[in-house]
Amino acid sequence: MKNIVILISGSGSNMAAIVRAAEREGWARRFDARIAAVISNKADAAGLAIARAQGIATEVVAHKDFDTREAFDGALARAIDAQAPTLVVLAGFMRILTPAFVAHYEGRLLNIHPSLLPAFPGLRTHQRAIEAGCRVAGLTVHEVTVELDHGPILAQAAVPVMPDDTADTLAARVLAHEHRVYPQAIAAWLARPAPATPA
Template sequence: MSTLTKKRVAILISGRGSNMSALLAAAADPDYPAEIVGVVSDKADAAGLGIAAARGVPAQAIARADHASKDAHDAAIDAALTKLDAEIVALAGYMRLLTAPFVEKWQGRMINIHPALLPSLKGLDTHRRALEAGMRVHGCTVHFVTPEMDDGPIIAQAAVPVMLGDDEDALAARVLKAEHRLYPKALRLVAEGKVRMQGGRAVFSGLAEDPAGEASSLFSPGALRDAVDLEALARFTP
């Protein structure tokens, strides 16, 4: 039996929660350093709530419409996280901007995954914008959350190619596969204390430096290998 002390993680979602599912799957491993103790959605009809509940994880909706102000809504979410004794908060497709007091309370303990290689393409519609810009490389980023949108210190990134003939759906699907690999790796680093937010930067310590070790997961080339057709990639590469 594992004697690992696991960090208590709560996940915030707004929809289907596919990255939530990836974190739940990772946390099912007895050796994973985090346990998912609850899921909270700002939308009562979020599909991810049912998925979490089916896996035995407490899930609840705290709808914005049920609260008089944005501050009151965030206070209700904070109360739910406190009741869960959450130590880390993971945003997984949470589509509402959080208030500065909420972010400041959880700063250094709250992370997010964004479907682009930050600091490029902050905000919404990242796949469409990548295609419109003619970008040849796209990807995803896990970062600490700060009051400014998509602006916190970067923990890890995964890059995928933009293939000739890609449409928005094809590119989004490729990036999503990379997200599902990257987010559990990044959460592991945070839960183990191998990355922390300090002085507005992500500070790393104790990472294995070998080619297959933890340091390589900060870029996560494995996410690229699993996310693309390697023969097609070879044709793409000059």
């Protein structure tokens, strides 16, 4: 069984969309895959209750309990590895990860970013798109590399920027597309043929 571990920090709306897609599209049957656990760095993350209601194991690894980013990432990796993950999915996980953590999950760590990368990496993406006069915004699903919001692009979707858009209205429209595109990108990743083993 391919175990998927999802990391969240807040409402978990993308996580919930992934869980719904896995059930609706029969990922267990099609890909021999399941959502094994949802882990958050915040005990009050609303998404944890959503996961528990679906019978998914949850865990909290609170970043505030650690003195350094490296110590937190080490504890987080131990919690993830206890699930024997095939894939680790960042779904609104609001932490910058250390190079050692990223290297540990190289090729099996995915993220979704609310812009059409390489445009607008980092924060305030929607406001920055509006201020730049963009006619189109969007989202990107990508493999995580050490460089923030870079890495191989797996999927993108464009969303028009309306003349009266605010950062909040644009964010809401982009999020609706995230809920569709992220599960599709994960399913496509799971459907990849396994790499050949050396003779």
